[in-house]
Amino acid sequence: METIMVYLENMFAGLPKTPEVEHLKQELLSGMEDKYLELKREGKSENEAIGIVISEFGNIEELTAELGIQPVSAEEAVPVLTEEEAYAYTTAKRNAGFWIGLGVLLCASGVAFLIFMDTLFDNYATSAANRSVETGAVLGLIGMFVLIAIAVGMFIHSGMKLERFSHMEKGFQLPYTLKMSIQHSRESFALTYRIAIITGVCLCILSPVFIFAASSINDNYASYGVSAFMVMAGVGAFLFVYYGNIQGAYTNLLEKHQLTVEKKQEVKVVRAVEAIVWPLATAIFLFTGFVYQRWDINWAIFPITGILSGSFSNVYHIMKSKNPS
Known part of the structure; x- marks a missing residue:
């Protein structure tokens, strides 16, 4: 058969x-x-x-x-993906997911380090030792920018590794045996993917516990809880990115070449909005924390942003379905 x-x-x-x-x-x-x-x-x-x-x-x-169905011309025909190319693509996506996820974790850790150092020197410095407070902020900023710089390097490295597969955006075909092999690999990975996503969600949900616990001990320790919150949320984000990239590789190979032009446009719009919303949410988080010292409640910015981001994607999809261009 x-x-x-x-x-x-x-x-x-x-x-x-x-x-x-x-x-x-x-x-x-x-x-x-x-x-x-x-x-x-x-x-x-x-x-x-x-x-x-x-x-x-x-x-x-x-x-x-x-x-009345006409065969596609040579110019319109899409290439057939070989087994070696498909394997290289999934490997590249897996590696990119690791480096991007690690970069996100480093960015979160950089912010956590800044908050930790600033709070540490602030709590243990006397009123006459303002230099110690400034030293904490300076050390925290230096550590944060070093970690972010390393993370940006990881992002660039990952992007350059995936550039060689940019031709796949124009479309491709999969031989039947290769398609079945990829389908089997995705089914085998499904359990691992579910566990990783559930773990990441649980980490993100539980991460604010550190803030409440630190605040219950001493209000001055709330910032330490925020540092732990950022690191734990960063670990959760790493799981999302790493395992999401692996799952995304299988999805792209099996389904992406079947996406319509409208669906591809929808994906581009949603990604463009997310590229603006999440950095803005991070900026608001840091501003309200350092300026107004509201570390106890400003962590809610991230789950709210996640809900709004998902809502925008759904609303945009519904509007495009009702008003096709």
Whole structure:
């Protein structure tokens, strides 16, 4: 049966990826499956059944001519992805997820280090030792910028590693056997992905506990709780990015080439909004913390931003569905 599916994939490789063609393909596959099973019940061997099915259903030109479906031209044809290219892509996405996730963790740790050092010197400095307070802020800033600089280097490194696969944005095809192999890999990874996401969510939800615990001991210790909150949330973000990138690689290979132009535009708009909203949320978090000393409640900025970001994505999708351009 797998031979028949491979043959069918090859027959439709030169046709446009439209709903009409996909519907025709599914109808042919269903008919071929029924015929194959019928021949097997009659006692035909595997090779005999496959040969008869292909001979009876193998002429796709007449069907496409009747339906007015034209093969794609050489300029419009998309390349077929090889097993080596698919493996290299998933490996690159996995590595990029690790470095980007680690970079996010370093950024969060940098902010945590700044808050920790500033609070440490502020709490233990006497009123006459203002220099100690300034030293804490300076050391915290130096540590934060060093960590952020390392993180930015990781982001750039990851982006450059993925540039070699930019041609995949124009579309590609997967051989049937390769598609089934990737599908199996995604199914095997599903449990690991779910556990990682659940763990990351739990870490983010539990991270504010450090703020409450530190505040309950002493109001001056609230900032220490914020530092722990940032690090724990950073670990959660690392899990999201790393395992999300692996899952995203499988999704891109299996589904991305089937996305419509409208869906691709929707993804670009949502990503553009997120690129503005999250840095803005971080800036508000730091401003309200250092200027107004509201570390006890300003952590809520991040879950609120996450809810608003998800809501925007859903609203945009609904509006585009109601008003197609």
